[in-house]
Amino acid sequence: MTHDHDLVLRPTEAQTAAALNPPAGRNGGDLVVETLAGLGATTVFGLPGQHALGMFDALRRSDLRYIGLRVENNAGFAADAYGRITGEAAPLLLSTGPGALTSLAALQEAVAASAPVLAISSQVPTAGLGGGRHGYLHELPDQAASFRGVVKSVHTVRTQSQIPSAIEAAWKSALTAPHGPVWVEIPQDVLLAETSIPVVTGGDAFPEELPPRPELTAVAAHLLSHAERPAIIAGGGVVRADASGKLRQLAERLQAPVVTTPGGKGAFPWKHPLSLQSWLEDRHTTDFLEDADVLLVVGSGLGELSSNYHTFKPRGRVIQIEADLGKLESNHPALGIHADARLALQALLETVPERADATVPERVQEVLAKVAERIAAQELTLEQEVLAAVRRALPADSPSFWDMTILAYWAWSAFDAKGPNHLHSAQGAGGLGYGFPAALGAAVADPTRPVLAVSGDGGALYSIAELATARQYDLNVTWLIVDDGGYGILREYMTDTFGRATATELTRPDYVSLAESFGVPGVRTTPETLETDLAKALAAPGPSVVVLPAVLRMFAPTHLDG
Secondary structure: OOOHHHOOOOOOHHHHHHHHOOOOOOEHHHHHHHHHHHHOOOEEEEOOOHHHHHHHHHHOOOOOEEEEOOOHHHHHHHHHHHHHHHOOOEEEEEOOOHHHHOOHHHHHHHHHHOOOEEEEEEEOOHHHOOOOOOOOOOOOOOOOHHHHOOOOOEEEOOOHHHHHHHHHHHHHHHHOOOOOOEEEEEEHHHHHOEOOOOOOOOOOOOOOOOOOOHHHHHHHHHHHHOOOOEEEEEOHHHHHOOOHHHHHHHHHHHOOOEEEOHHHOOOOOOOOOOEOOOOOOOHHHHHHHHOOOEEEEEOOOOOOHHHOOOOOOOOOEEEEEEOOHHHOOOOOOOEEEEOOHHHHHHHHHOOOOOOOOOOHHHHHHHHHHHHHHHHHOOOOHHHHHHHHHHHHHOOOOOOEEEOOOHHHHHHHHHOOOOOOOOEEEOOOOOOOOOHHHHHHHHHHHOOOOOEEEEEEHHHHOOOOOHHHHHHHOOOOEEEEEEEOOEOHHHHHHHHHHHOOOOOOEOOOOOHHHHHHHOOOOEEEOOOOOHHHHHHHHHHOOOOEEEEEEOOOOOOOOOOOOO
């Protein structure tokens, strides 16, 4: 009897001859790039460094496209966006010690947002592994320990024969739901040494699936089928799983209102009769969701922003579909279903019947009207006009990347993304400097569409060096910098809390002149001319900078009420 697992594909004579006589002049770095190409990678991001030179030298013998940024953290943000846009694992090549550690904030954002990043770092020579203090340049007692609490998985290579399997395992880890960043480190001597290992010609690039447990989806279907006031919260897991279409089908079948989290922007059509949009930071929305007798939460952990700063207290049954096991029932008791959003929604669609309720669109509009009335009472006309101008100027199919800045906080609640995977921000980890380098990664992923980056002047200073990257690769990114002379949101927080702000004011450059010094066109605009100037910049090929001097305010929070 022959079993399936006994079947082995036998190499042809030509394959055997090629394996026995690999090309001369290859090193461990070639095994890295050959494995990446075999897995389907086409583009890599990163920065070279002394210990990683074997890996970078191998790039010139490969067909991989290399995009070099100026700061490792920014390279990580670019890889993060490339992974979000393409759904592929984005290789990030780094050097040891300071270079590796500088990427940590970007990797934290990637894990928070479930972006598949495959970070491959060099290490000190093999003799330096294990914690001994040999005095190598960039040496750390345990470099991997710095990443173990951030990334999904850590893989340390000690010999050349381990390289293909370690990278393949990391690749699968990055792309298995929930997507996320992974870490591979390879010693300098392993990368540099000549290799006789055959050329890597392929790899198993298929990640493991995460289907729901059928007994749990049966209970969920029963609850939803008998619900009188069902509602849905859709998070970033819906976007990552490419499950927006299935979400819409289920919502329409149940006549269930849908609100999207900041990470789930665009997962449900903004103008749909069932759409509560994204006003989770509003008491009217919170009250409506609390009144649901069955609340379906898909692809969200109901964290701080998605729960109106943990003031959300559901009174009905909660069903939570979540691929990240650590987020399952972490904030609210629920029928927890550990699964990929797409597979779980499909299972529900197979069993949940149609439900009729003609009153739902009217109730949705009542909530949105109350939200609009609350915002209108705060005299925030400038902020609303600026956000509306950005929306009108940005083509409907263009992605946008938002730094941690007041206009981004508005966008989380009030910006129509026009589709799934179109609006991205650093709200997962909340670090500054995300917007512009992430937009560069998106432009590399899809050069056919202009990409928008939005930063405040404080966040812009984190990534100003990447204007050189934008120019070098002629990337189609327009960077809107809202210049309010400091860390605007921190200024507002401190003034509200302490009566005055400290350490928030910044001396900053003339951003237009600075952009032009990099060979990037720049323009200073006003709220009245923003739409025209931004649309013109987005329509022009290549990078550009639009600077808007303006002091914007946040809408009043509702989580402090009572």
